[in-house]
Amino acid sequence: MAEAVAKVRGKIRSIRDKYLARRLYEMGVLPGKNIQLVRQSPMGRCVYVKSGTTLMALRKEEWEQIEIIPA
């Protein structure tokens, strides 16, 4: 089931929402870094994301704030 989720990967172009940006930036998830959607949570409202070696959980709407240049 999880494997069926379309995998998205690429480089971060920017993060639209500033509140989210400051949170992700402080975790070292910066413009120009690789980012990849790994899987979705049971109700599809959260995503499991990998950027560099950092593994993170984000909400769907937070994920949508991240502009990605597809690899």
Next chain:
Amino acid sequence: MQIAFVGNPNSGKTTLFNKITHQRYKTANFPGTTVEKKVYRTDIDGISTQWIDLPGTYSLHPNSSEQAVVLQYFIEETPDLVVYVLDPLELERQLLLLTQLSDLGMPIFVVFNKMDLVREHQYAVDVEEFSRIFDLPAISVSAKTGDGIDQLRERIEHFIKEKGNTLCSKKWYEAYIEKYRNVLEDLKRVLPAEDNTYRGMLLLSHHDKIAPKWLKEEDRVKLRAIVQSNHFNPIEFQIDDTLSRYGEIEHIVRRIFRKTGSHMTTTERVDRVLTHPLWGVLIFVVMMFLVFQAVFSWASIPMDAIDQGFVWLQRMVGSAMPESALRDFIVDGLLAGVQGVMVFVPQIALMFLFIVVMEKSGYLARVVFLFDGLMRRFGMDGRSLISLLSGTACAIPAIMSTRIIQDQKSRLITLFVTPLMSCSARIPVYIMLIEILIPDRLLLGWINLQGLVFLSLYILGLASAIGVAWVMKRFVRRSGVGMLTFELPMYLMPDWKVVGYEIYDKVRTFVVQAGRIIVGISIVLWFLLSYAPGDPREGTVIVKAESIETSFAASMGKIMEPVIRPIGYDWKIGIGLISAFAAREVFIGTMSTIYHVEESNPEGLKQTLLSAVDPRTGRKVFNTATTASLLIFFVLAMQCMSTLAITKKETGSWKIALLQWLVMTGLAYIAAWLVYIGLS
């Protein structure tokens, strides 16, 4: 002297802190007053030192009230030494906070933790080069294997004795601060005492989130004026601050850190199962089921031993002392009270064992990921689940743990409903009442029927918490921005010693804080039960009660009897409910005191209660309807004054605490009434 331990979340900081403070120093621990920072005090060669463990954070800019604690600490205090713990496997991210602390102008010691893992992964970290670039002393250790810990402690102690000074001369903010020159000039005029540029900027950005002792209301007004006149945007400042630092950090990391290959880690492989939408949820549910079975069955062995130990002790003391009021006080007041506290320790310890292991191993973060969607339907977020789960140990630390929830609405709802989760104080009451109500039988040959009922009480607590949350979601206004975004740390085998320390600290907190109240109340109750109002005509104010029927407590129970009669309780149970407001488990002590004082039955409390008959109706007091009603009442009612006090403290409002009491107790009364009517 203050030594502050700082670092990112998951850097292993607390593990290191615990190893250093627990292993060697005979420390006086002052637990419990805050979860925000742990403080140990000890003397080193006659110098009194305070060791402070601050919450983990990525940055000095706070995202939650827990992180605001870190900022507030550094705005208020300048520690004599900062021990900065970092995880070299995630080096880049660890350096942001380090550069920020360095700009505050304090001596810093850098500790490269987890060196065992660095070797295992065959990474290369050049600690000497790091030390040269940052102009800060650095040492590599492994909190897990213990390598380098002694050297670290020696160097810290050396620093304390020599009053050393290791300041980094580089000012990282200089790269971008020009942009904020006007703001800085205004700031210098308003706060001339603030000589540190970076601290001033942090205070300006976040003065509405922290409350340093020295910051007066007029200062706040002036700070607000600066923000307005300069169109200063704190979020923009934070982004500038963060990106500028990372710009430099990226270059540095390339010089000191080499990594070989980038393959899928074990953590990611394990997560394929544990965060799987189906298997992940299933594994969590099964695990929780096993945990509750374990807490129920494992704890009963030490609990029985503690009970028997106290029975023996009471008998010994009772026969060694001549008959007197003092003997009664020691045996029935003091010892009974201490027993009420100690009997409870095995369950709290076990519950915390599971929570701490889940947290330390990194699994708890996955639980948040799995259940955030579900929790949000009820106005909470994934983090609320941690508070609700901690609530099964004790509502007090659980309510404190809601600080990790950034969204104020979610936080309020979570802390409001957390006391509905069955805390361990309810366990002894559940056990006693279940043993009266349910025969000790196996269902289908392997399921313990009492255990099943026990589990269903937990489910009832959880269900009512969710129900109340669902209603509240509609009434509470949303404020601020709610975000989830958190790190899923690497899975780690927990350090068992540290798990032990943490459990010890939590149990100690319970024994010291709740224990004092419980022992105190049980002494007051012993007095109320053994003494009676005197006869003014004979000139006596207080006399020894001839029987419990004439005691002070009886009068109180009788006053409230009309209120509790409809849900099936007599005045004796009423006394129990009054006493349970100190802490729920006191109910047991009270019942045993009441029935012990009245009819010393050697068969134990259970048999006594089972055979107790209401003289008025001739029916058993603890009949099915009353016992079931009482069980339901204990699941739902707010009967803990410590919880109310903590709600008041965390929300700053008696109104919310009072509302919490009203909602829970009202719910309990109605539910207990329905059960009583239905069964009788």
